[in-house]
Amino acid sequence: MKHDARAHARRNAAAANRRALIAARVSRRDLMKMGLLTSAGFLVPKNGLSARASGGNPQSPPTRAFIEPLPIIPVKQPVAALTPAPTIAPNVAAGEGRTRNHQALARFPPAKLYEVHQKAAPLSVSPDLPLQTIWGFDGLCPGPTYIARYGEPILVRNFNELPAENGGFGLNEVTTHLHNAHTPSESDGFPCDFFRAGQFYDQHYPNVLAGFDSTHPPSGDPNEALSTLWYHDHRADFTSQNAYKGLEGFYLVFNDRDTGDETTGFRLPSGEFDVPLMLADKVFDENGVMFFDLFNLDGILGDRFMVNGKLQPFFQVHPRRYRFRVLDGGPSRFYEFFLTDPDAPNTSVPFWQIANDGNLLPRPLQVTSVRLGVAERTDVVIDFSQFAGRSIILENRLEQTDGRGPTGNILPAGQGNALLRFDVVLPPVADQSADPASIVKFYDLPPIEPPRVTRTFRFERNNGQWAVNGRFFDCNEVRFRVQRNTAEKWVLQNNSGGWQHPIHIHFEEFQIGSRNGQPPPGVERSRKDVVRLQFNEEIAIFFRFRDFSGRYPMHCHNTVHEDHAMMMRWEIDDVGDLTTQP
Amino acid sequence: MRLRSSLVVFAIVALSPAAIWSAIVPRAFRVGRGPEAIAFDGTSLWIANQFDDTITRFGVDQRRALQTVAVGRRPVAIAFDGAHVWVASLFANTVTMLRPDDGSVVGTFAVGGGPGGLAFDGASMWVASRESNTVTKLRASDGAVIGTFPVGRRPITLAARDGSVWVANQTSNSVSRLRASDGAPLGTFQVGDGPFGLALDGQSVWVTSFFGHRVVRLRASDGAVQSVSPVGDGPSGIVFAGGNLWVANNGSSTVTVLRQTDGAPLATIPVGRGPFGIATSLTPVTGVGIWVASFGNNSIALIDPRQIL
């Protein structure tokens, strides 16, 4: 009863609010600029977003958009030395939580050393909300960006200094996964390789191209180069909580073609014009404190949109090309982002997509939108010169009303979620990057060879829990074994029910051989490491398992599904097996 | 009306309300990959093997597959109109019409927007398109398109009876009722949490609520809720068999039996993984059979209702 009366009062108050604003002749454009339009295009009701907040979650308090600038994430700096020096065997006496030897440390001695400290820290996401206590790498959310180069191995000493007091969610036992580098298993952040507060874990990242010890010795296949990776906590059963709490960051890799210098190689925008954007949707409770629904098993939808740790920031840019590395940082939402011109919302604004999951495409593709599931990344090039003096908004128009999956509806321009506003107000500067229209080729797709075995994986619900082939995740259970340096074909299947899954497999990039029997469309003709499995889909992927051995997972990257058993452990060894429905 | 009824009315001995079996293990038979849809033509079952792009004709009394026929990509719905078998191919945007005695294809008709649901109203075959949010009425004799009508979002299943066609709109949480003669909308009724399957008994519409673990019974005239029955996780297909409703629970891999008079759950039977479609058969040798298509393990399962009730 009380609830109804409150709801009634809310609606009345909202109506009065609308009338007042309309009377003030605030234009629709101004409303959008002020962030006062909801996803349904209505004025923000007085106590939060419209009733599209996911069931059971509180509705976040009102916050204004475009009030603060986009944070530029600091670059991680190496250290001169680590004490004690890294060893192949875990240094248990010194407090290392690793349990297996580095398999390739001698072969790829680190050229750079890093140390990172996972700890609690305050974060201001908006002037309209109190300071949040987050868990971040070096106390930052997003964590610092690693800049790496192929051929330059590194080692990161990862300290767990997280507190036992978790503020309501999160567990201070962590394991950090670098998604999706070609990394030896013991450094890959396997879900049960977690280490405790007070311990550290040395992670060795060879930064080597796949194939160095198999198909393309001695330094690997150049066509397997990755550019945009990200790192995040991957602790079994608590991944969604820990990642939501802030344990995520970027890791960018360069080489002699994607050089980081826009005057050389592919000549992609670089330096201050190469900007990572981490998208993360959040919910805040009635006290303005970041909230995580502990007892949700379908997926969590936020009603506030964070980019690089700020809610709906603005970003002042020069009228030239920029490269943005856009990541869907979860926990569960799918995005399809567009560029919306507030003065002419119904016009399409094209831009260039140059990478899929950190893999530069065979060639740049001109697009008007990009869809991302959790953990998918895309690199895009936007040329702001056509918008000099004006603003343009990065807007998510994919409708999603609950954590299970998007409805598939694309909302009209201006009625989606405004993520970030680009203000093209800085003075003109030289642009020495190449026009993507003139780039004929990035890389070739590696050829698909006959697989040693074809395995089928059905993604299902089983007695209310998420399962693959009817079984649940158990860290100790090896579901199948792959023979090192061979190729396999994996078939992923989903049924008509209402759930959709972004499936991620560690270790190497795969190619989508077919989506529902057909070769994949345009932008999916790429190497990828996350594939969206939608209704009735059967996706065949092809990949190899080269060079290293050990345990790796496959899982749904809707982090809430992931934490509720939609995962399996497989291993690479020198023998392998031929199980077709593991 | 050329509907071949496969229902039978048999006397049910009074039983205790919560008599539930798990000891019964329905017999399972392998079919093609990823079956979701199943229908009976009087002697055989037809199963849509969505990942093989084929349908299987399964002899009920012979207890084995008799034939496999290629159809358009991703067949997810099957229906029998008394004379022909119809298959909707979701990705091919076609509906295929076949002769049941030999599986020969009579015609393949374009129906756009992701056809994924079928129902026969006595004269016409209705097709639900999941992507375009429409239903299309085809003349049953030759597949000619008579009309296309808008419905709610993600129309998954259809059922037809007494001059009305009902549509379960999964994403808009509603069921639509259309007049079969001209597609005129007769009402749209709220049914929460992802309505998936439909069964009609003349006075009521029984709707499985996929995300709500329940079956909701609506009064056909005005959509008023008459009963709500708890079932398993992810209830999808639902069918009448003699005084009861049989519901396939996709997420718990069971079949729930509900009493038609009041919706009370009577039994829960474990079946193969991920059941979706459910159909009844009536043949001389087998008598009545309840058949469930299990997406998860490429099989169909037979439940003998006499063992349960």
Place this chain on the structure above:
Amino acid sequence: MAHIDRRTCLALAGSAWCSALLAGRGEGRTLPSPRDAIRARYFPNVALRTHHDRHVRFYDDLIKDKIVIINFMYAECEGVCPGITANLRKVQTLLGDRVGRDIFMYSITLKPAEDTPAALDAYATMHDAGPGWLFLTGDPGDVELLRRKLGFVSPDPRLDADTSQHIGNIRYGNEPRQLWAACPGLASPRWIVESLSWLDRRESL
């Protein structure tokens, strides 16, 4: 950047909006502790009866200061419930005498109207449940509230949003440490015990 002040806010939007805005910044409010916030949101202190017909309060007697495993069942269920109950019996065996001492197992009925304490006692006996594992029933309204709060049912049926599924999962948690997760009720008992052990650490090394 300057915070929007109350006067500007009023000019823009109106007093209730502004109150919410200023309140959202946590000005002038003492916040509940996270543990209290979790208790208020998820653990109503409803009255329940155990299968020994003892009266208990859900939060005060069963959850507070404890490590717990919670699942839902009902006595005449012969589908998935017996499988989970049998599985949990093996978990109890592996946990030994810790159950009832610092780890507590609770099976709550989905049919409180039918499952009297006596019926639950018969069920517990049938499955050989040991001490420290309680089967619980209560007033149907209270049990229904509990079921919703624990996430076994959609909290707000009006929204076509996250809904329950949890026929087969078990929730496990360490209440004082605010650690909560879930795992399949049919997962191997050894895995369930291992998952539970994660919550049970002494503090950092």
